[in-house]
Amino acid sequence: MHPSAVRRALLALAVGGFAIGTGEFVMMGLLPQVAGDLSVSIPRAGELISAYALGVVVGAPLLTAASVRDRRKTVLLVLMGWFAAGNLLSALAPSFGLVLLARFATGLPHGAFFGAGAVVAGSLVDRSRSNSAMAVMFAGLTVANIVGVPATTVLGQHTSWRVVYAVVGLIAALAVAAVALAVPADAAPVEQASLRGELRAFAKPEVWLVLGVAMLGGGGLFATFSYIAPMMTNLAHYADSSMTWLLALFGLGMTVGNLAGARLSDRFPAQTLLLSLAAEIAVAVAFLAADHNRFTAAAAIFLFPAAALAGLPTLQGRIIALAGGAPNLAAASIQAAFNIANSLGAYLGGVAISAGFGYGSPNAVAAMLVTIGFTLALIAVRVERRRADAGPARLDADARERIPA
Structure with missing residues (x-):
């Protein structure tokens, strides 16, 4: 692959990491607003963070196992589309119980996306640079904590936490488009998987x-x-x-x-x-x-x-x-x-x-x-x-x- 094509593919994966990082961590800064809007205590609202983490733990092995024979690009598109939909559902859910379910469902594709993304990123470059390539994807997750989380926290404080999750869903939809355009269809072949x-x-x-x-x-x-x-x-x-x-x-x-x-x-x-x-x-x-x-x-x-x-x-x-x-x-x-x-x-x-x-x-x-x-x-x-x-x-x-x- 041409170096510029590799950079575009890694950037597309990093956009997905940015969406996931923002969606995962922004709840910590918005707990008082979420608790007030849903008429629950702050410790009760904290269960939304645990529900997401539980979704990651459950979804990482199960969704990876279910998709082990599928093309990695297809898997990435489905998982990021799932993440986008989950955040939009979180924004629209009318009750605490439904928001809790939506956060659990949103966490399910998190680990499987990063797992498939890491394999794809490593396959795009020479083995001696595979760790650096994977780090570019994870840089999206870390940059989310520099830009995404603070910005969306301020947005949520001045509008609504529901607006924040709608925005995260839109960022995830952009990541779907970026992966579709930039990641090669034959990345990380899985014929023998x-x-x-x-x-x-x-x-x-x-x-x-x-x-x-x-x-x-x-x-x-x-x-x-x-x-x-x-x-x-x-x-x-x-x-x-x-x-x-x-x-x-x-x-x-x-x-x-x-x-x-x-x-x-x-x-x-x-x-x-x-x-x-x-x-x-x-x-x-x-x-x-x-x-x-x-x-x-x-x-x-x-x-x-x-x-x-x-x-x-x-x-x-x-x-x-x-x-x-x-x-x-x-x-x-x-x-x-x-x-x-x-x-x-x-x-x-x-x-x-x-x-x-x-x-x-x-x-x-x-x-x-x-x-x-x-x-x-x-x-x-x-x-x-x-x-x-x-x-x-x-x-x-x-x-x-x-x-x-």
Whole structure:
């Protein structure tokens, strides 16, 4: 493919990531408006976030398994069209119960889209640059937190949260058009794909180690991110109006970490992942002391997601490599792991606050979760190296067995 055609295809995938990122995270800034409009409490309205995350966890494996034999471009178009429709239904649903159902349904295609998109992005370039290509698609998700989420939060505060989800649906419809025009029909051929082959990848312990690292590393990020608003307003004494640019700063950190991690992971995957996790632990610990000062808190808001997202390209690339010729389900499972992380981190951070440890305590929870993830990553790297070292010896033994006595 011509480089300009590759760039257009990756940009089309990034538009889809932008739509999904905006739709997923904007609810956090609009909970009071949603709760008031639907006549429920704010904690009850928070169930809409959990419903979406549950949809991602359920939909990632099921929709990927159901579409494993279909063309990747067709799968991308159907899933993004589904996402667009789900957001429009969210905007129109008249009752809390129906909005809850709509948010669950909207989350279903999320993981499968990113799984198929990652496989397509990696197939468009040489293998040595596959992590960077996948990072371009995920850049849409991170840029959504710089531009999409703050902008739509302001829009929702001045109009209605329903207008916001209608706009997200329109952005998703634009992503459908972009994928239709820019992604090649023969991207990531799946002629040999089968559900049995896709499931076979999960027999490898290394796959589960990667998913564990993703879940715990992501859990640390979401433990803090879920409570960033009360943390900043109550401890750093920022005004409520400052949350717009603080969220944009958080998104900027995600983008910088993702793109920097992609460049490093193509050459030094294991080192990049371990450095990312170690930096995440260090920032989480430092945040405990930094959350009472406006300047240091703002710095931590940027550095925390930068550290966390730097490891994502390595995790996505590694799980696709481990799956071999059947990468679709494995790639989608990373998204399920991150949404389990979303629920796990938010829950444990809330437990710490409810126990009376204060609004800064989710940072301690984050440090503990990521430390466990770092330990799993060390084990994963050691397992990989042992297998690599055993490879030549195993080949020599096989050769000796074939030599006649």
